[in-house]
Amino acid sequence: MDNANIGRHISGQFNHDLENVINQAMHMGGLVEKQLSDALKSISQADRELAQQVLQNDYQINKLDVSIDDECTRIIAKRQPAAGDLRLIMAIVKTVADLERIGDEVERIAQVTLESLSGPQRDLLLSVDDLGHEVLALLQSTLNAFTRMDVKAALKAHKTDEKIDQSYEILMRQLMTHMTENPSSVPQLMTVIWAARALERIGDRCQNICEYIIYFVKGKVVRHTSAEDIKKLI
Template identity: 50%
Template structure:
């Protein structure tokens, strides 16, 4: 079903389309930032890490630009119903994307630290978890573009698999710590990185909830999975 209909005003359509396009540009940049950040974990590519950190300013500027455009269209067009929900969903989604960009920057700060060859297994586990989250981000951006509620639900539930990845990484870190107490400083660094990756998964879940909100016109925040399944089935 096409939830993104046309309006009598062609100019209004053009303005909405421009905002949606800008959000996808921001989403593409954040996705690249995250992909590069995860890449720095295994490769210890300091130059790439520094580039990601520097490019975070572009993400921040896009958030401000899109947010201002949304405020202007609300003031000028006074949209109602689904149009207003779409604009509010975009405003909230770009805030989530900006925070994902911050997490990518944090990962790069962590990746710049020195790890011994023996400790590379820590980074390998984080790399696997990170690539699962990259796919989750890619999929939720695609679902948002099409306002595909079924795909959004699948992605929302994907968070459970990421949590299992996180728990597995934590067990590995604890084992490593018990075997070699000298590794504790790097264990703490790796733990912070795992938490950053886990937070990105939660951000993707939040964007899924915005798709539910736009399509169903209901707020799905802070409700259980069973409630979400029931509401989406209506």
Template identity: 45%
Template sequence: MDKLNLDQHISRQFNRELEDVRNRVLAMGGLVENQIAGAIRSLIESDASVAQAVIDGDGQVNAMEKEIDEECNLILARRQPAASDLRLVIVILKTITDLERMGDEAERIARLASRLAEGDQPAHRYRELGRLGGYVQSMLRDALDGFARLSPKVAVDLARADETVDAEYEVIMRQNITYMMEDPRNVRRTLDMSFVARSLERIGDHAKNIGEYIIYLVEGKDLRHAPVEEMEREIGGGGKESESP
């Protein structure tokens, strides 16, 4: 397959349309970033007002997904893109689906945080969940940066980061089982904590997906579900480490 080239169109208007829809994706990503950050803050600070703001903001994320979807459909109908242009539209449609699902997970965390804020706060103040939240926020930032720079190497970093997220998630779940066994009064709260952890783990999965889409967009290679080592071979090197002097 040919590699991506966004500047070789006879129609300047087509160039502008493609650039506009890419910028809309990044704007949607920024909104989802804020949603996730707010959801995590509402949990750590037991702030129901912040949680409600996240819940209210989910409608804006959904609206942006619909607007971008409609714009992509218009491009498909009017321009009938081929090759790398078609891949760009396909990747955008897939990316906004993942971003919308991240927004849903942020809303779910906010609702759980609002309920948890009504009870007594644990001594650890959800420290482990906060750390897991930091990991997935970093993954989303890296995914959006990779999309903006059209850098397929970010997929390697995201795949490795997702392994860390999965390991942290498993630790949290084992801890939660221990909490419930030690004191049955903790069951309701601990279940809610487990649901939060699961939502965070899913956000990491969606961020990893975006990295895989970037490889497809730039290189024309479908490496979904591929091991990290295969990604490195196919895109000619690793992520951050390989880019350093």
């Protein structure tokens, strides 16, 4: 992370500690992004092996979640950071927690894929492809904003989630209509709904991370606030 918002300290070790947790969080973000990309590819390419690989790799994300949380706790106990430093550490802790939850949602998508590839729902599952790539683009934008601690980029990504919610609602209406017209398809469509719901939740997690960026840089808590109101507030 290279940003004027990140200060330097007299203690070289404190700088090292902060840079270490920042780099770990960025590495974790990169792993989560790859997991989501691979999960989407496993759907479009009907790749059972890739979906299985996504499931197997989730442990790496969980391991980083624990490691970064422990390191941030150690820094708080040892350095007793104040003001901006404490906000930075709290933003990292919260971001890492949401990245871990995104990893869990990706794991669900991969599991749904494995259950669907050999059945008639495989073609139905392809209907989440557009939504999936919208969510992947949002995740990438969010991680880029986090890397730079860029408030403007965070605001833009935060607002993008509204479009994802709209796409999700449109897809759900289409699926519900299909269920009504083809009652026998309900079991297959439920797996598609689970995958779509997981993607929508990833969008919400990205929005949370954008709010943590704003909290660190501006010192303002903007949870449960619309994108327009956040823009006015900061």
